[in-house]
Amino acid sequence: MARITAGLTTSHIPAVGAAIDLGKTQEPYWKPVFAGYEFGRRWIAEHRPDVVILVYNDHASAFSLELIPTFAIGCAESFQPADEGWGPRPVPVVQGHPELAWHIAQSAILDEFDMTIVNRMDVDHGLTVPLSLLFGQPQAWPVKVIPLAVNVVQYPPPTGNRCWNLGRAIRKAVESFDDNLKVMVWGTGGMSHQLQGPRAGFINKEFDARFLDGLTKDPQALVKIPHVDYVREAGSEGIELVMWLVMRGALDERAREVHRFYHVPASNTAVGHIILENP
């Protein structure tokens, strides 16, 4: 039977991907950011999953305003890195796990989550930057990836509570899959940041610290945070943090924090990274 062994969260800042792609990780500005992921890179080499369910948001790459799915699950064999206006990132093609992805889609839909099934989807920095941070620059990604895209661009995004419950449905689905797979769930995006308008550059270290604490110890409190509080306290793009709750909902309530990293800034954003292991 498949099982969820661990979860992690990480920011997915595009400039971090560019720093990796352009060989700038040892520059003074970037060095502390990448140092914060050294533990995670060792950890994942020791606890290599077979499949990562990677919760992220598309940034007007695969989905324009023509079609805006709230929860979209990638069921394809593979996913190409998207051209986001600069040409695609020079990273490997992402290999999916269609059998598990379809199983999760069916299980979640019968559990009353109206998932959008996607068979063709280019994946942008939201998905590829976390892979680069944890796996570096391999010829091929060492894991299969099931992309789970959450709309946080067009309001309203799903509530934190809905994201949490989707995580629970994903756990139930994974645990009813016959193959003996080790599965991780990654929640990406955040932490506090604002990219738009005169308030751009907004950062709230106190909010971020409370969110990181709550993620491990009291996720039920985070689940209740309304959208307006994310925008007010974590900046307009801080709303991405609802995606971390999918990860947390998929893990055991007693999950143990094994690593935490926080750094300001990477470009416009507060970097947050946490690793939780299931008991």
Added chain:
Amino acid sequence: MNTYNEAFRDIPGTTVFDATQSRLGYHLNMFCMSLMKDENRKAFRADESGYLRHFPMTDAQRQAVIDRDYNRMISLGGNIYFLAKIGATDGFSFQNLASKMTGVPEEDYRAMMIAGGRPPKGNRSKTDPAR
């Protein structure tokens, strides 16, 4: 529903991309989306006004694009993730766009971020006494 949308209006310097903004900005954002293709980026760079005529946008939206006035584009329904494709076409980073939207030189914006970013104090609410 209205209470939901109204609640965001108290947050300074922020436009939430809700149904109203999305309807207003549909064609502006779809123009931005066209810049995902290299051939379209080249066509836009070669003749901006001519390229913009292919999209049923308002004249005000077209002018805001030509002026690279990102705050104006946002007020006319642009969403930052779509608008960033104009910045990418121009060869600019997100941080450069942020400096334009906040009206400070890029070095100053970058220094503010290195110093910890724009603080919550005075920036949570339009009625915040620290403003």
